[in-house]
Amino acid sequence: MSETETSRKTYLPAGMPVPAPAHDGVDREFYEAARRHELAVQRCGKCGTFQFPAEWICHKCHATEPGWHRVSGRGRIYSWERVWHPAHPALKNACPYLVVVVELPDAGNIRMVGNLLGDPMQEVKIDSEVEAVFEDHEHATLVQWRLVES
Amino acid sequence: MSEFTVKDKAAIVGVGETKYYKRGQAPVSEFRLALEAILRACDDAGIRPTDIDGIASYSNDRNDSVRVATALGLPELRFSNMFWGGGGGGGSGAIGNAAAAIAAGYANCVVVYRALAQGQFGRFGQTPALKTISGNPAYTWPYGMSTPAQWIALRTRRFMHEHNVTQDAIAAIALACYHHAQFNPRAVMYGRPLTRKMYDESRWIVEPFHLYDCCMENDGAAAVILATRDRARDMKQRPAWVMAAAQGSDFRQGAGAENNPDYATSNFKTLAPRLYAMAGIEPKDVDVAQVYENFTGAVMTSLVEHGFCAPDGVMEFCTFENLTWPNGKLPINTSGGNLAECYMHGLELIIEAARQIRGTSTCQVKDAEISMVVSGPMVAPVSDLILHR
Numbered sequence: 001m002s003e004t005e006t007s008r009k010t011y012l013p014a015g016m017p018v019p020a021p022a023h024d025g026v027d028r029e030f031y032e033a034a035r036r037h038e039l040a041v042q043r044c045g046k047c048g049t050f051q052f053p054a055e056w057i058c059h060k061c062h063a064t065e066p067g068w069h070r071v072s073g074r075g076r077i078y079s080w081e082r083v084w085h086p087a088h089p090a091l092k093n094a095c096p097y098l099v100v101v102v103e104l105p106d107a108g109n110i111r112m113v114g115n116l117l118g119d120p121m122q123e124v125k126i127d128s129e130v131e132a133v134f135e136d137h138e139h140a141t142l143v144q145w146r147l148v149e150s
Numbered sequence: 151m152s153e154f155t156v157k158d159k160a161a162i163v164g165v166g167e168t169k170y171y172k173r174g175q176a177p178v179s180e181f182r183l184a185l186e187a188i189l190r191a192c193d194d195a196g197i198r199p200t201d202i203d204g205i206a207s208y209s210n211d212r213n214d215s216v217r218v219a220t221a222l223g224l225p226e227l228r229f230s231n232m233f234w235g236g237g238g239g240g241g242s243g244a245i246g247n248a249a250a251a252i253a254a255g256y257a258n259c260v261v262v263y264r265a266l267a268q269g270q271f272g273r274f275g276q277t278p279a280l281k282t283i284s285g286n287p288a289y290t291w292p293y294g295m296s297t298p299a300q301w302i303a304l305r306t307r308r309f310m311h312e313h314n315v316t317q318d319a320i321a322a323i324a325l326a327c328y329h330h331a332q333f334n335p336r337a338v339m340y341g342r343p344l345t346r347k348m349y350d351e352s353r354w355i356v357e358p359f360h361l362y363d364c365c366m367e368n369d370g371a372a373a374v375i376l377a378t379r380d381r382a383r384d385m386k387q388r389p390a391w392v393m394a395a396a397q398g399s400d401f402r403q404g405a406g407a408e409n410n411p412d413y414a415t416s417n418f419k420t421l422a423p424r425l426y427a428m429a430g431i432e433p434k435d436v437d438v439a440q441v442y443e444n445f446t447g448a449v450m451t452s453l454v455e456h457g458f459c460a461p462d463g464v465m466e467f468c469t470f471e472n473l474t475w476p477n478g479k480l481p482i483n484t485s486g487g488n489l490a491e492c493y494m495h496g497l498e499l500i501i502e503a504a505r506q507i508r509g510t511s512t513c514q515v516k517d518a519e520i521s522m523v524v525s526g527p528m529v530a531p532v533s534d535l536i537l538h539r
């Protein structure tokens with residue numbers, strides 16, 4: 001990696017859209033937990049179904065306000081891509097970079113999307129084990145992923 | 151089959167297109183392009199524009215139906231309809247809605263149109279430079295995963311992993327589309343043949359998609375006119391009868407952050423059986439298909455979900471030989487499609503499907519009786535159309 005890349009504290013450069021809770025408050029818990037470096041997702045208090053992203057009702061039993069549950073942040077790579085074409089002005093000099101879809105076995109196999117930390121040219125294998133890394137920005141905390149040494 | 155079907159209740163009787171331009175190069179406004187395409191479709195059908203009494207569109211077309219009705223001086227607008235969802239998912243759905251309006255007696259002559267002038271408005275392949283983001287995009291955009299190319303690449307990669315598919319299968323789809331465009335002087339890529347070497351050497355957009363796996367972005371407009379059974383019978387053109395139309399989405403396909411439970415899917419698993427049931431045919435009966443290519447990977451999974459090959463049979467079926475006119479098992483995108491003719495959100499594919507029934511395609515499948523259109527893959531909702539003679 002070049003010096004500018006290694007000295008960067010965040011995986012992608014500044015200027016990307018900053019994630020914020022929805023105006024209706026449906027997913028505020030997720031953002032507050034990430035700020036504390038915890039991973040929280042909805043889990044229905046009535047039927048136990050995990051749900052992500054959050055919704056006002058459980059899609060399985062239709063109970064309202066499903067409730068929140070802290071999960072381990074351990075997962076495995078379900079799919080991945082190396083992005084070469086910058087679709088956002090802030091990414092103009094940041095390509096290539098890696099995006100992964102991570103499945104969380106201890107959360108009903110819900111999935112999250114993030115960047116796979118490390119060399120963007122590394123060989124990526126589906127089913128590799130990863131863990132969540134909390135990347136603090138001024139106004140929000142992103143959930144990124146790094147390989148777990150086996 | 152119950153009487154609640156659009157089968158043979160309406161036909162495509164007129165088609166119209168403006169010249170197709172490279173993105174941002176249309177010399178006139180988007181609304182004028184829309185009107186021009188509609189007037190050409192009327193001319194093609196041999197009707198007066200004032201015969202139109204219904205309007206349907208999709209993908210949040212900016213050219214308001216009432217403004218169109220006003221500009222055309224329609225004496226009576228009896229049906230005005232917009233199919234939900236963005237991208238190409240609603241192309242066949244808008245035709246199906248028009249046919250349903252005719253079958254139900256709401257209207258007798260419905261125009262479906264789509265117009266795009268991306269110079270006048272924003273681009274599809276770029277993410278708006280917002281400061282903050284909330285809702286589902288907040289779980290992907292901050293990580294540089296925001297465009298259709300990027301989510302369709304992830305799902306394509308997963309499908310390739312599950313079914314041992316290599317780059318060859320999706321390359322064959324791109325090569326087939328470009329091949330067909332070389333016979334079609336209307337195509338933006340006419341005179342610009344693509345070789346496998348050029349494909350392999352083209353830049354990555356997002357792995358596994360090279361530049362040539364991705365649709366173009368174009369300016370232009372297209373329009374299609376449908377009429378009742380009685381009217382369609384004695385019009386200027388051979389009618390392309392609506393044999394079946396279907397629209398919809400599978401279980402939780404709209405879930406954010408890639409949480410659609412069935413992941414590597416084009417979203418046709420519940421829809422395709424309904425479509426074939428309405429038509430009363432099987433996949434082997436389809437003579438030619440226009441399969442919306444936002445990206446080649448989604449065409450591949452669409453072919454699987456419409457029963458043309460098994461998931462594990464992709465490498466065998468998705469070859470240049472099988473997908474090309476005149477000798478392929480299933481010639482697809484015979485005008486060049488979104489990849490090489492024009493990206494008119496797939497309405498140009500519906501026009502090509504009608505041409506195959508009329509016998510006027512530049513890659514005319516001999517004696518084509520049954521002509522299919524697949525709209526939207528890997529978005530929600532999606533839709534399909536089958537036309538026949």
Ligand SMILES: [Zn+2]
Binds near residue numbers: 046047062
């Ligand atoms: Zn529940």
